[in-house]
Amino acid sequence: MSASQKSVVDFQDLLQRFTFDNICMVAYGYDPAYLLPSFPEAKFANAFEEVVRISSDRFNSLAPFIWKLKRILNVGSEKKLRVCATQIRDMAKEMIKQKKERSNYNKRSSDDLLSRFLISSDEQQNMHDEEFIIDIVISFILAGRDTTSAALTWFIWLISKNPEVEKEILKETTNTTTSSLTYDEVKDMPYTHASLCESMRLYPPVPVDTKEAMQDDILPDGTFAKKGTRISYHPYAMGRVEDIWGKDWQAFRPERWLKKDVKTGNWKFVPKDPFVYPVFQAGPRVCLGKDMAFLQMKKVVAGVLPRFRFVPVVDEGEEPVLIAYLTIKVKGGLMVRIEERTKSY
Template sequence: MAARTLVSAAVEWLRSHAEHVSPWDVAVAFMGYFVFSCVVERLTNKNGPMLWPVFGIIPSVPLHQDDIYDWVTRALAKAGGTFWYRGVAFGGARGVVTGDPANIEHTLRTRFGNYPKGGYYQERFRDLLGGGIFNSDGSEWKEQRRLATSEMHSPRFVRHSYETMRDLVHHKLLKLLEARAGAAPVDEKPPQLDLQDVLLRFTFDNICTAAFGVDPGCLTVDLPEVRFARAFEEATELTLFRFLVPPFVWKPMRFLSLGRERRLKEAVRIVHEFANKTVLDRRAEMSKHGSLSDRSDLLSRLIEDENHNFSDEFLRDFCVSFILAGRDTSSVALTWFFWLIHKHPEVEAKVLSEIHQIILRRHPLAGREAHQDVVFTPEELTDMVYLHAALSESLRLYPAVPMEIKEVQDDDVLPNGTELKRGDRVIYCIFSMARMEALWGRDCEEFRPERWLREDGQRLVSESQFKYAVFNAGPRLCVGKKFAYMQMKMVAASVLWRYSVVAAEGHRAVPKVTTTLYMKYGLPVTLQPRVAGPGSSE
């Protein structure tokens, strides 16, 4: 109120003295108002990040571009778990950032219907995802969720997903790693390989095969540049720009096809061109043969569904959404996992010991050389409890999706007393939650897989979805969680059993500012074939 009174008095004074006011006087007045506003902001918002006049929180973001998630973590700790933010004036971005499990449960389950994805999120992703499952709400989302759950949990798809994953690991991934590990003379170190890039290629081919029934061919020894894959990666990264600037910046750029928006438009065109062609080709195959019974991918199952007549646009958006989810999440999780394993050889030794014991059940008398070509069964992957714990711990510290956003439909009050108005946003930071002592104890920042194991070491601890929101929570809990764990276990076990993955000396593992927790500088590694006895980490 005092600030408004002061501003009104200043405006009245300017009106009465307009003819005697110089440009210098105006500049000094505005500077004074700016400083005064900063002081008022600091006094009224003692705990959260600085919200600058006109620009809100935006000026602080570039200053923390290399530690953005750690910065948010520090701010949440200082603010007691929740703080207010706002973007550029008239940009419409305002709300709270939280890491409080009670607030998250309220948002994702208790009052689920009041916190949809919302128009803010959907508008920015609409060009790429259309009305796909990850960009929809209400009845549209419910129907796609029902279809995804029904198809992905069917015995047919579970078998298909395992077989495609197994073939891709053994016929392509391991062949690629073998070629790269053996590319140097015996007395020299093998060349470096960007493991993040390789894993992105693997998960991209894997999800395209499972969702589309098409192998893009990204994962071959020569690591080719695949137009569709490159366009998909560029489209997801360029979409992030729309979250960093107000609509009055990116919308005119889109209308005029300028800069990033022009590049985004072209990338989306390539993605949709590929997806549309795949849908049309599969429909033509259906018309020609009268059936797609020999195919088990999601696209074929949906086309052959006699109870629905899905449009080509629906099928395209459905599959593109699944590629977005399946490509980034597992590959990023595995990248951080291999980096952490490199940093913690004692964990690597325990993982190898568990794998060795599982292999011995099948071949109790064979030596290690006879085990090199082992292909793990679904049952053996399930029995890898310590590996499961290590992957869960890696995901806790480095969640594939570090932040999520929801939009307030109607005025509400969070459990911690924060009052929200219609149109506000709730951002919950999963990355920060892992680093809160109140949730995970004093060793919260340590990589300790044992926190996921019961005392007998044979059973897993089950944590609340809202404390460990890595796979989302509530009605939107990830339908592909089981698929993701099987995929990650297959890759991790198959690679670690054959190779010691050594990160480049001095490599900085810095999270990249994007919707997914990529490593900013990739993960350059060398692969050292294991030659020591079974169970050894050397």
């Protein structure tokens, strides 16, 4: 509809609605229907957004005693955080209640995460209580919603500025535009996969992450980390280091992730060391949802890009303003005009 009317939409908001609906289906077996053409008010998603924003402000605060005082007094942003967190948990509890009331929630055919946890809870005589299940599923939604939408938002921006890359992706995805893409079809999309990796190198969904030493430890370079020490690493900065990525580190170049197969002449994806490219973390802490995230992103790209062209509505030379909460976003959203494609590749 937007394409036929040539209207302008906030692509970032569109993606957040899509990923929220999608992850709620996976996690709860529940469709919030936030992607309806009417774009209904997303109360559940908005509560998530507020919690993420306020929590991020905590981490970035130069005077943490201020938010701690607000928390004690239950005023301002801390009061808002408490209200939104309560809303999220109440909604989650209601979903669990509804799931339990359905006679078939504990069937082996249940596919959503919540049903599987409830099955596990029953089999282990309620070893996992309701609060624990709520924590797990909320974490799953938080991880799956914001990161994927952030990655795809910046991806669309970058390919709009690099038509040759867009053309190569279209060549690869033209024949895989069905809504039921299989894993094997997605697996054989090395150029698209490389383009997503390159986009996340420049704009990692989680731009900075922090770990805390649970006990005294020594880092690989010999640095001593005392128990309780917080250590941050910066994927956004690491993706822009000339010594690692070369003098052309500013360029959006998927080919840096690819090499030609000598026998077939086709592209072959070559992954980087995860400790050099920690977008999905590394080692024992590597993201459990990495493969699912790539599957989801590539299905979106292959299903949408061959049919539509996304043209950012910005002034000549204007760049999106980056803001970083727990995830990276475009300040004010990414406004685009959606156009139907007429050329097949």
